[in-house]
Amino acid sequence: MKNKYVGRWVMMLILPCLLAACSENVLDLVPVTQRTVTNFYNNESQINAGVNGAYGLLQRQGQYGSGLIVLGEIPSDNTYSEVPANDGGNYGQLDLFSTIALNTVVNSAWTHTYRGIQQCNVILNRIEPVMMDETIKNHRRGEMLFLRALSYFNLVRVFGDVPLVINETTNVNEYFGQGRTPRAEVYRQILSDLAESVALLPPNADRQARATLGAALALQGKVLLTLRQYDEAIVVLNQVLSLGYRLLPDPEDVFDPSNKNNQEMIFSVQFASGVNGNTEGSLAFQLFSPSGSVGGAKGHNLPTREMYELYSQQDLRRQAYVGLRNNGVVFTRKFRQTSNDPVDGGSNVAVLRYPDVLLMLAECYNEAPNRNPARVAELLDQVRFRAGLTSPTNTTDQSTLREAISLERRLEFVGEGHRWFDLIRTDRAIEVMNAYFSRTPGFQNIRINANHLVQPIPQSQINADPATLQNTGYN
Missing domain, CATH: 1.25.40.390 (Serine Threonine Protein Phosphatase 5, Tetratricopeptide repeat)
Structure with missing residues (x-):
């Protein structure tokens, strides 16, 4: 299922900015001026540029720039936001379970992930007739299927039912009124994409840090x-x-x-300090450093004592x-910290x-x-x-073994964006978090229920297409 808001971002991606200027942190992209997607992706070099763009979009703030990390961690008992009011309270809302549909972290996660999905769809749609080595072509298709599966896996865990778009979008009008796709159907598509990517991808990447x-x-x-x-x-x-x-x-x-x-x-999103005028680094070091420890530190996603x-x-x-x-x-x-500039993390x-x-x-x-x-x-x-x-x-x-595995996952992956999803997967989120709130000063008035296991659909999405219904419990 598809909708107008996704389509609107798709139309943005059809413009030349996709391959050059629409992402703050896109590595190895070919500059493009007046060409549109219609006239692009006609040869192997252009396909590779588009594939680079799909990887680059993972760096966006709503994806692995920070958004997906904090959405999988701050709501849990692993980490917290030291000063909840910082950054307009958007990270603090995740910590205090007071998230609203206007939350910028939630909105960026939705928007930036769908931008990445559209880029994968464009490449998958355009690659077949391109003259290139068939083995390399299969590798590129496998990479795009993997990234699309990863993107939908992130979306469905954060939001529940989400619009499922698996074709390149060129006409916004096709997507108005479609609403959200049941998560079971989204999971079927994820598994289908992954099964195909397993058949296509090599054990060792032909380019560093690829899927x-x-x-x-x-x-x-x-x-x-x-x-x-x-x-x-x-x-x-x-x-x-x-x-x-x-x-x-x-x-x-x-x-x-x-x-x-x-x-x-096995797979990581790449950042680098001191590249392209310090534009290829990550904000994560600054965002996740305690207040006063470095310039502009935000104190988000700090491990609890x-x-x-x-x-x-x-x-x-x-x-x-x-x-x-x-x-x-x-x-x-x-x-x-990998440079003198804390916003240029490597x-x-x-x-x-x-x-x-x-x-x-x-x-x-x-x-x-x-x-x-x-x-x-x-x-x-x-x-x-x-x-x-x-x-x-x-x-x-x-x-006893369940508890041992859960503890080991906390100790091993703290701060990486796993704990909240681990709690949900094991049906322990409500019990564990309410017990944590009861014993933690400053949180003792908070109680969560099943409605809190997903985040609100961004208000901008609902405004764009009223057929997209809000998750229960959010206004």
Whole structure:
């Protein structure tokens, strides 16, 4: 299903700005002046420029510039917004569960993700008749299918039902009045795209940091896990184990900016400092630094002190992933200062990491009809032992293993945008968050219910097309 607002952004993308000026952080794009999409994408060079554009759109603020990270983390018990009023209160609303349909973080996530989807659709629509090596053509198609699947997976987890657009949009009038597509149908399309991308993508990318077979399989496994198709997810995720990824021996090296795209990173969004007049960096370091620590620091997505205390003294991640200021404020070390300009951060954003695959597999083996507790413990301990924890997991109890997996995911992925979706996937969000609010000063009057498990549809979307209905509980 499609709608006018999506179409409106599509029409913007048809203009020349798509390949040059409409994104603040687009790497490796070919300058385009008066050409439109109709006259473009006629040869391999132009296709590659369009593919670069699709990757570049992942850097937008509403996607992995910051929006998708905070939407998957701040609503949880992992992180918070230090000064809720900063940036117009838009991040604070996510923290306090007072989000409104005019929230700019929510609006940017919707808008920027659909821009990326349209770019994928354009390439998929235009690539077939282009004369180029068939193997490379298949790789490019696989990349676009992967990015489209990732984009819809993000949208459906944040908003629930969303408009499903899988064709290049050229006529806005075709999309008015279509409303939102049920999430079950969106998930079917996601799995279809991923199945096709698995068949097309190579184990090793022909260009650095591009989507590969491993990325498609890891995302496919995450989607199947989310849908509780545990046996199917086990088959898929086990294939990733044979592709050469590994846990780095020292957690300190995982997010070192000088060690980007290491063997633990299955897929990450690329940022770079000092490139193109400091326009290719990320705002994440500044946004996620405690107030007063660097110029313009916003204090968003800071790990809670409670989260910090979950690390044992021997856990190497306690210093590798987080830090503690003299005033007791915890900060993330997953986004580091790489230049004198704090808004020009060079840290990549991890989307899929190898420990995620290990812990997803552990969860599947624990929840599958034919449980395998020994395998659960083995996978869990690979992550724990790398972190310097020496005591092996010694239980077969399903509930105890659930808690152990949940804890390990918190310790491993804090600040990366996983925790809120983990709580929703395991049906624990309401229980865990209301208990957290009850014991946390400043939050004790907050209670959430099922309506809070999705964000509001942006008001601009509803204004553009009244057929798009708001999520329950939001005005």
